[in-house]
Amino acid sequence: MKRVDTRRLALAAAAPLLAILVALALTTIILLASGDPVAAVWAQLFKVPLPRQIVAISNEAIVLYLSAVAVAIGFKMNLFNIGVDGQYRIASFAAAVFAGAHFLPGWLNIIVSILIAMATGALWAFIAGVLKVTRGVSEVISTIMLNYIATYLVAFLLQKAAVKVEGSNATSTAVLHDDSKVPNIDVSGLLGTPRQVYGLLVLAIIIGVAYWFVVNRTRFGFDLRATGASETAAVASGVRVKKMVATSMVLSGAAAGLVGMPLLFCQDYAYGDTVQSGLGFAGLAVALLGRNHPVGMAFAAVLWGYLDQLSNGLQIGAGVSDKLVLIIQGIIVLSVVVAYELVRRASLRIDQKRVGSAEVKSVNKVEAVAA
């Protein structure tokens, strides 16, 4: 029995690897077709990252991981929260305005600001939740629309809240005082680079553990998974699905609110019009590749960060646009969906075979007894 389970585990690991291989193969074909130097491209992308790149990969992974968890909370219930993008931006903005005002001293300012970000993200997602529960509006549509609203709402409000900085055209909220910055982690002893890893790595780890614990160990998490696995069975088991939809949208939004926090407290120290966008969509991809698993998503986030960072050298090293990486990432997501479905069927077959042979065995036993 142990042996079969190991095989199933191997199958589960095989899926993302297979997807990555397929993506590499297809990308090679694309490169060949467009007459680009295949070898040079792969040499560039498969370089061992430099120390500063390793730090950049980790930092990107931290942010992507938070985004992926936000998406995964929805995925567990078959909810597609496409709105993580809007949720984190409006939440970051709210937190940046509050933190920049320095009503509270030091750490208290940081913690309350983070809570405000969570509350804002939750509220923004709750709109989609309410629309779905009361009016049956698909959360896919409403969150996409809310993304647009968030984009322009934030741009509009940023004009009002912006602090003019001498000699710069950038609009941005007030910059944090030093006591409201989260100290970063010095890795110069380890990697020999002055670059630092976001201190809010801690936040990502806490969120990852909390996500695992709530989903797998609590009654609420069971209801959540049951609803995702079969809404009809969940209803019959006493789950109030509408309440669950609203709750999980709120939780997803709250997690989404955290996405911008490492940027705010560890890097930019303000929210401006240059803030990174698209993290919500990258989170969708990472959650898919990591299969909503707390550890799987961490690997996926690192892979995403790795590809992004090493693509920077593509233009110079191989004369190919760094956009190539987006193609690779896209193909990985597509093929991983297919690969997971194949694995799902394979493990179903393994189960059926086990059940089948157990039934045969028990039948044989009965016959032996009868004889």
Added chain:
Amino acid sequence: MPSVPGPTCRHTAPPRTPQCCRPRRQSLPSGSPDEELTIPSGTETQAHPAPSDAGTPLAVELQGITKRFAGVVANKDIDLLVRHGTIHAIVGENGAGKSTLMKTLYGVQQPDEGTISINGQKVVMKSPTEAIKLGIGMVFQHFMLADNLTVLENVVLGAEKMYGIGDAARAKVRAISDEYGLDIEPDDLVEDLGVGARQRVEILKVLYRGAKILILDEPTAVLVPQEVTELFDNLRGLKAEGLTVIFISHKLDEVLSVADDITVIRRGTTVAAVDPKTVNARQLAELMVGSALPSPQTEESTVTDKVLLTLDGITLSGGPGRRNVLDDVDLVVHAGEVVGIAGVEGNGQAEVVEVIMGMREPTSGTVTLQGTDITEWSVRQIREAGVGYIPEDRHRHGLLLESPLWENRILGHQTQAPNVKGALIDIAGARADTERIVKEFDVRTPSIDVTAGSLSGGNQQKLIVGREMSHAPMVLVAAHPTRGVDVGAQASIWDLIKDARRGGLGVLLISADLEELVGLSDTIWVILRGRLSGPFDPDVVTREELGSAMTGAAGSAGDKPTAHSEAGEVESR
């Protein structure tokens, strides 16, 4: 002791048309794949003289068909000989391999070994399309019709090239309907048709595509007795026109009444080919199960006067301008009583269950559990209060198919020990209790970590019954508790219900299986268009009386209950 499967209790075979009087030999059970089945020629004495058997090749001949799935043998050395122009029944328990065999016959899957011959020609069918070309048509148990389209549209769907989609097709549909007496109007909307008519549309669809050999999968499962009779008349009509019908069932009375030949399947292999005239239902059941069946036992009534569950004037509106889905339903379940509800599916049974379980709010009326009004309660509160629930559709409502067994043991009891401690899931507790259920309720599984979906229907159902019984329910709402489970599991589920009833459990049993209802219930009600009629006394009521009440035929059958039997009155049985 497992009780006897339904059909053996009452034998009501309609007169068989005498047509084939020939000696037949029953082959010995299994083991010898090469064993020859002698098919002596018969004399067909019909308006449409079928060619004599001697010179005609067999319509279908399967030899040594074996099909394996990832190590499991689903079919093993299947031999099947179907004579031209006959109704050939294939009987076997659920899980015996009938559906695998059917899929092989219809080209859905290819056998690993063995040969298939159609009309004497060896064939290899790679897809249903090829099967259709060879004149094989299949009528599935679950109708595949689009409700919002007309009969004609449904029939031509996917076969547009044959006669177009206009008047030519309409004429063809009418012609087929007239020729075989199917009584189908091409321009009727399918959603307006009853179950029997829908089935005839399915048959017509197959005939339209030129089928000469029809396979029907459990065609009577969804029909009431009167409709079964009509269906069988239709089948005899098809036979009279020279078509061959292969008909899969496990309802033995029906098989005996309509089939010319019977092949019995057990554990994936053909164990006997028998002549319906030389066997009775009991012998056939024993061939199916492979062992002698125990005799039915008479049961003492355990009905008490302690009221557990009351439905009082439950009405459920069907929306503006439509009739009520439930109309003033009154029902009482006492401790130790099994109250059965019979009816054609879709007459409000599902809604009664949903109202009791709190999944739907009635428009008016109250549900009371032991004196407490629970009408407004949530599903979870109701389940916690001691109402066990065996849902009608275990795949949709009873299980998480892709979750392991131990998680399924938690389902529905997420707030109760041993599944949880406070707000946390008690994994160790749930797993240990799942092991106990697996052992106690004989769920055949190699481990509690396999997914629920990989178990057979009977084992899934035993898991559900075990789960519900583990929380010592006061009332059990059991909707079709033995649907789609094998005879062994059926018997043990019946025994569990009887045992629990003896222990003071009140059971509301919804079933389409009249034998099950009559055999288990202390009181039977019939539901028709959301209204209850009855009560009927299961000891005296006949199938025909129930059938009439179910279809609303014979005027007001429900107004003249066959016996006194006030609901809940103590009856001696």
